[in-house]
Amino acid sequence: MTRLGVIGGGGWLGKALLLPALADGVIAGEALTVSSRSGTAAGFAPWPAVRQTKDNAALAGDADVVMLSVRPQDLDAITLDLSGKLIISVMAMVSLDDLAARFKARRIIRAMPNAAAEKRLSFTPWLASSDATDADCVFAERFFNASGQAQRIGTEAELDYFTALTGSGPAFLAAFADAMISDAVAKGIGRGIAERAVRQLFLGGSALMADSEQTPAEIVQAFLDYAGTTAAGLEAMAAADIRTPIAHGLRAAAAKAAAGTRKQ
Known part of the structure; x- marks a missing residue:
């Protein structure tokens, strides 16, 4: 039985990942320890x-796998010797090399879930250090699949890009939705109705x-070929170069x- 300790496991992301994994039996309740600032999490x-x-320290001492689910700026406050353990990090901007140096560990997995994990709809890219074992990778794949879809990737450069594409992606979709709602309100539609309509649309x-x-x-091409109202909207968006601001944001x-990651 894999004993998992999650530092920051009482936060929204920690719980979003842990509750599906518990429900699916990927981890057992008696094999899980969660730390939080208060010591109790709902x-x-x-x-x-x-x-x-x-x-x-007590959490780490009893764990085979230690997951770090804290803000990167809070990492300096965590001083542990995790040599011999598997580290799983769900933090952006903290490299494999930095994790290895900080925690004296060699078996490390970095992953980038997103906010949809709480709905079991995250796309979670992850990569492993060269010392991570096959069993480590199997555990990571099963754990992250419980909250959506896991995908192993090969480089930290890819993970940096996925941090934007899928890690930040839910907020980008919300920004697009807000633009649609604002336009509807400007055309005289009530905000409450516009919000309901756009939420259901998405x-x-x-x-x-x-x-x-x-x-x-x-x-997109199928709607363009139909040459109706949707095509008119798509053509206007293309003429306004909708792709460029999206690419700039990514x-x-x-x-x-x-x-x-480079600063670490």
Whole structure:
């Protein structure tokens, strides 16, 4: 039985990852220890054997795997010797090399879930250090698949880009939705109705795209070929060069992730 300790496991991301993994039996309640600032975190009542603590050293001492689920700026406050253990980090901007140096560890996995993990809909890219074992990688794949879809990748440069593409992506979609809501309100539609309409649009559109055998590009082309009102809107967006600001946003977020990783 793998004994997992999660530093910061009482936070929203820690719980978003842990609750599905507990529900699916990827980890057992009696094999999980969660640390938080208060020492108690809500949400674990269905698994009364889960241990909660403020003491990160005690957590690490009882764990085979230590997951770091804290803000990067809080990492300096964590001083532990994790040699011989598997580290799993879900932090942006903290490299494999920095984690190895800080915690005297060689078996390390970095992953980048997103906010949809709490709905079991995260896309989570992850990569492993050269010393991570096959068993380490199997555990990581199973753990992150519980909260969505896991995908192993090969380099930290890829992880920096995915930090923008899928890590930040839910907020980018929210920004697009807000722009649509604002335009509807400007046209006289009540804000509450506009918000309901756009939320449902994104829910339904996402489900249709996820289940479609067509690529997103093929879906767009199908509507262009139909030459109706949707085509008119798509053509106007293309004429306004909608792709450029999206690319700028992705590049900026990826550059922030890469710059932080290099500073470590």
